[in-house]
Amino acid sequence: MSFRVFAAGALNDFYTTAAIAPSSPHLASAMLAPLHLSRARVALELGAGTGAITQCLLDALPASSTLLVFEINRRFCTHLRRKFKDPRMVLINANVANLDSELHRRGYDHVDAVASSLGLGFMSETQRNEIFERLMPFLRENAVLTQYQYVHGMQFANGRLRRLSLRPTLNRYFDSVETKIIWRNLPPACVFACRAPSITTH
Numbered sequence: 001m002s003f004r005v006f007a008a009g010a011l012n013d014f015y016t017t018a019a020i021a022p023s024s025p026h027l028a029s030a031m032l033a034p035l036h037l038s039r040a041r042v043a044l045e046l047g048a049g050t051g052a053i054t055q056c057l058l059d060a061l062p063a064s065s066t067l068l069v070f071e072i073n074r075r076f077c078t079h080l081r082r083k084f085k086d087p088r089m090v091l092i093n094a095n096v097a098n099l100d101s102e103l104h105r106r107g108y109d110h111v112d113a114v115a116s117s118l119g120l121g122f123m124s125e126t127q128r129n130e131i132f133e134r135l136m137p138f139l140r141e142n143a144v145l146t147q148y149q150y151v152h153g154m155q156f157a158n159g160r161l162r163r164l165s166l167r168p169t170l171n172r173y174f175d176s177v178e179t180k181i182i183w184r185n186l187p188p189a190c191v192f193a194c195r196a197p198s199i200t201t202h
């Protein structure tokens with residue numbers, strides 16, 4: 001069911017969905033491993049799709065925590081609402097470009113961990129920077145963000161395909177960036193585990 005909903009979403013808007021299939025359980029667990037979720041009070045997911053990573057986040061988070069979930073696609077949000085009845089999940093059907101105002105108006109100033117599946121390679125450098133400029137003030141000291149990128153690392157720019165590594169962008173905002181390749185995913189993906197600075201300067 002999730003696969004069918006995901007494929008329909010990808011056919012409808014490939015640039016935003018930025019994938020041909022939901023993340024595998026192997027990729028989902030690699031995205032969670034660096035996040036210290038058992039101690040988290042507020043976690044944030046960016047780009048939930050049909051919930052492949054959302055389910056694992058909910059399984060790992062404490063009973064008293066909150067999971068803030070951004071998803072821009074209305075069909076995916078309808079699917080997520082049906083699939084997850086967990087009161088810890090706050091689904092935000094909005095563009096992460098408005099992340100700061102969406103979090104503030106719900107009363108959130110900080111998050112402890114972030115799992116992002118956004119197709120950053122399909123965005124311009126300006127859009128990527130805008131997202132991180134808005135996100136960084138919410139990260140607690142040493143909070144960890146995970147982000148994946150398919151190993152082929154392609155980006156559409158001026159109507160052409162070219163290789164892109166997210167590392168230079170992530171290095172600009174985070175104190176340390178570690179990578180791990182997950183081969184058991186379609187396609188294989190690189191997970192970046194990024195530690196926020198001790199004193200947030202952005």
Ligand SMILES: C[S@@+](CC[C@H](N)C(=O)[O-])C[C@H]1O[C@@H](n2cnc3c(N)ncnc32)[C@H](O)[C@@H]1O
Nearest residue numbers: 019022023047048049052071072073095096117
């Ligand atoms: C590569 S898919 C990942 C879906 C899911 N997390 C997974 O791993 O299977 C990226 C998701 O991010 C969502 N997305 C892309 N740009 C977004 C934006 N600017 N704001 C909110 N969600 C966005 C897409 O609709 C899509 O569901």
